[in-house]
Amino acid sequence: xxxxxxxxxxxxxxxxxxxxxxxxxxxxxxxxxxxxxxxxxxxxxxxxxxxxxxxxxxxxxxxxxxxxxxxxxxxxxxxxxxxxxxxxxxxxxxxxxxxxxxxxxxxxxxxxxxxxxxxxxxxxxxxxxxxxxxxxxxxxxxxxxxxxxxxxxxxxxxxxxxxxxxxxxxxxxxxxxxxxxxxxxxxxxxxxxxxxxxxxxxxxxxxxxxxxxxxxxxxxxxxxxxxxxxxxxxxxxxxxxxxxxxxxxxxxxxxxxxxxxxxxxxxxxxxxxxxxxxxxxxxxxxxxxxxxxxxxxxxxxxxxxxxxxxxxxxxxxxxxxxxxxxxxxxxxxxxxxxxxxxxxxxxxxxxxxxxxxxxxxxxxxxxxxxxxxxxxxxxxxxxxxxxxxxxxxxxxxxxxxxxxxxxxxxxxxxxxxxxxxxxxxxxxxxxxxxxxxxxxxxxx
Amino acid sequence: xxxxxxxxxxxxxxxxxxxxxxxxxxxxxxxxxxxxxxxxxxxxxxxxxxxxxxxxxxxxxxxxxxxxxxxxxxxxxxxxxxxxxxxxxxxxxxxxxxxxxxxxxxxxxxxxxxxxxxxxxxxxxxxxxxxxxxxxxxxxxxxxxxxxxxxxxxxxxxxxxxxxxxxxxxxxxxxxxxxxxxxxxxxxxxxxxxxxxxxxxxxxxxxxxxxxxxxxxxxxxxxxxxxxxxxxxxxxxxxxxxxxxxxxxxxxxx
Numbered sequence: 001x002x003x004x005x006x007x008x009x010x011x012x013x014x015x016x017x018x019x020x021x022x023x024x025x026x027x028x029x030x031x032x033x034x035x036x037x038x039x040x041x042x043x044x045x046x047x048x049x050x051x052x053x054x055x056x057x058x059x060x061x062x063x064x065x066x067x068x069x070x071x072x073x074x075x076x077x078x079x080x081x082x083x084x085x086x087x088x089x090x091x092x093x094x095x096x097x098x099x100x101x102x103x104x105x106x107x108x109x110x111x112x113x114x115x116x117x118x119x120x121x122x123x124x125x126x127x128x129x130x131x132x133x134x135x136x137x138x139x140x141x142x143x144x145x146x147x148x149x150x151x152x153x154x155x156x157x158x159x160x161x162x163x164x165x166x167x168x169x170x171x172x173x174x175x176x177x178x179x180x181x182x183x184x185x186x187x188x189x190x191x192x193x194x195x196x197x198x199x200x201x202x203x204x205x206x207x208x209x210x211x212x213x214x215x216x217x218x219x220x221x222x223x224x225x226x227x228x229x230x231x232x233x234x235x236x237x238x239x240x241x242x243x244x245x246x247x248x249x250x251x252x253x254x255x256x257x258x259x260x261x262x263x264x265x266x267x268x269x270x271x272x273x274x275x276x277x278x279x280x281x282x283x284x285x286x287x288x289x290x291x292x293x294x295x296x297x298x299x300x301x302x303x304x305x306x307x308x309x310x311x312x313x314x315x316x317x318x319x320x321x322x323x324x325x326x327x328x329x330x331x332x333x334x335x336x337x338x339x340x341x342x343x344x345x346x347x348x349x350x351x352x353x354x355x356x357x358x359x360x361x362x363x364x365x366x367x368x369x370x371x372x373x374x375x376x377x378x379x380x381x382x383x384x385x386x387x388x389x390x391x392x393x394x395x396x397x398x399x400x401x402x403x404x405x406x407x408x409x410x411x412x413x414x415x416x417x418x419x420x421x422x423x424x425x426x427x428x429x430x431x432x433x434x435x436x437x438x439x440x441x442x443x444x
Numbered sequence: 445x446x447x448x449x450x451x452x453x454x455x456x457x458x459x460x461x462x463x464x465x466x467x468x469x470x471x472x473x474x475x476x477x478x479x480x481x482x483x484x485x486x487x488x489x490x491x492x493x494x495x496x497x498x499x500x501x502x503x504x505x506x507x508x509x510x511x512x513x514x515x516x517x518x519x520x521x522x523x524x525x526x527x528x529x530x531x532x533x534x535x536x537x538x539x540x541x542x543x544x545x546x547x548x549x550x551x552x553x554x555x556x557x558x559x560x561x562x563x564x565x566x567x568x569x570x571x572x573x574x575x576x577x578x579x580x581x582x583x584x585x586x587x588x589x590x591x592x593x594x595x596x597x598x599x600x601x602x603x604x605x606x607x608x609x610x611x612x613x614x615x616x617x618x619x620x621x622x623x624x625x626x627x628x629x630x631x632x633x634x635x636x637x638x639x640x641x642x643x644x645x646x647x648x649x650x651x652x653x654x655x656x657x658x659x660x661x662x663x664x665x666x667x668x669x670x671x672x673x674x675x676x677x678x679x680x681x682x683x684x685x686x687x688x689x690x691x692x693x694x695x696x697x698x
Contacts, residue, residue: 417536
């Protein structure tokens with residue numbers, strides 16, 4: 001297929017542009033990493049629906065757009081204030097704000113952090129020639145073409161490192177905004193979170209762009225939890241409904257650590273989220289909560305994989321989807337219990353609310369168990385708004401539309417009430433109570 | 445207040461109500477009794493607007509307005525309240541939020557201003573006090589994980605908050621122990637007033653020891669076949685429903 005060759009050529013020529021712009025020394029570790037990654041991408045190419053991992057998600061529309069790299073310090077096409085929702089403006093805590101792939105110091109703030117804590121721009125780190133050691137060690141680009149692409153192209157993101165025993169009360173916000181004028185841009189955010197022994201922190205990643213804009217966000221986040229670390233990772237994705245959002249979160253857990261993820265997907269035209277968690281020591285616990293809302297022609301794909309590699313690990317997973325219009329959802333939850341991972345306790349639940357006849361969900365639990373003393377359960381439900389609940393609310397004077405909104409909110413609230421970042425939770429609650437599909441209206 | 449005239453209703457091809465006639469005036473308490481399958485809950489459902497029931501004939505007037513033409517929410521806003529036999533659990537919605545939406549929808553319909561958070565909480569506290577219900581109820585999701593008695597009490601609490609003019613109690617006593625029954629009955633009695641009417645649907649006479657009716661009707665095979673005072677309920681309790689059947693058969697032969 002000539003189309004495929006063309007699109008690869010585009011990415012190769014973008015890669016050459018990047019090499020020229022960065023001027024990284026040939027043979028330096030970073031340059032070597034990029035080289036390997038782009039070569040691997042060349043071999044893998046974009047996935048097709050023949051690939052089991054991409055069966056329901058056709059990325060052909062992504063290959064039809066020729067994305068450019070944003071220029072250095074390319075100004076936002078719209079005023080930032082308009083793009084940042086009120087919850088983010090109200091939220092406390094240090095933050096790094098990135099616009100069109102660059103960190104904006106005037107919008108960022110890392111004052112008042114305890115001594116020894118690092119919250120810094122990856123770009124600034126790279127500019128000094130220092131590559132944070134474990135970068136690229138966990139997010140494997142061998143099988144995932146978009147992780148390969150990110151590894152070849154990343155130049156900005158956050159490096160967060162917490163020294164032993166550090167407890168942060170306020171969450172750290174990592175805000176990624178795509179708002180460029182002209183030809184569609186692509187950015188490859190790369191975040192690295194290193195939580196040392198007995199640390200505790202909350203990280204909030206958020207993604208925004210002006211409604212209607214076409215762009216490509218291809219994010220990779222690596223999270224490493226050392227012994228007894230507790231990390232809560234919240235991701236709020238509110239991209240333009242014309243945008244492409246692909247993101248992979250790779251989590252590595254050491255002994256007795258606890259990881260919680262809240263993945264909230266509201267925007268994006270074509271969305272794919274991968275979360276892979278490796279419970280690589282005894283006594284670890286991982287909780288994955290997810291809420292995705294699709295309307296119009298949005299496609300939202302959530303792939304999660306939890307590797308129970310050692311004994312006495314627990315994982316809890318709850319993903320809920322609300323789909324309206326012609327939106328499509330994909331949920332694929334893999335739980336892999338390795339030989340020897342005895343006393344594993346894994347529970348997975350996926351529930352979908354379909355608000356229209358044309359909305360669709362493909363839900364697939366995937367349990368592979370190679371240990372014999374484990375407890376693994378999974379369940380999936382797909383349904384409409386319950387008529388008996390609707391009638392009950394109406395007999396109390398609540399109008400049909402409001403009753404529907406209330407029940408949709410109730411469905412979402414099982415995930416929302418677990419959010420610990422209060423301004424975000426309150427904002428989402430208000431949004432859901434306002435409109436049944438709390439995403440944005442599509443302008444088609 | 446409520447006039448039911450020759451009401452026929454069915455589910456699918458199955459005719460359940462076969463010509464119900466009933467008149468209820470403001471301030472009155474009417475009990476509707478009858479054996480299982482006689483159409484008691486269908487009558488309650490038709491009055492509340494449950495759409496599985498199809499009305500094929502007859503009229504229902506509420507304060508002179510055609511009740512059957514209204515959506516369930518309109519009926520509620522006009523002042524009709526159904527206490528469910530099986531209250532529905534709504535996980536994820538707190539009682540507070542639910543009742544606030546209901547109160548304000550009804551107030552809006554009546555041309556009143558919506559209550560703000562403070563006034564609403566004061567109203568809740570006042571009603572909880574009357575019914576001796578703990579404030580915890582407000583934070584809990586609607587009926588989720590409630591015991592049978594708690595669910596029925598929540599129905600009466602909602603009734604107290606929404607201040608309807610016509611209260612329909614659909615087998616509110618079923619499955620309640622005597623203490624829960626008393627609590628529910630006390631709640632209903634506290635709400636009795638000259639401009640409010642009650643339609644108490646029950647299978648047993650027991651509830652009527654606590655909620656004393658002005659009139660008792662026997663619903664049998666989709667019709668009201670006998671009406672009387674509160675003593676009729678006692679008669680049904682001691683003799684069962686069999687004698688009504690015999691009386692009807694006798695009348696048919698004559």
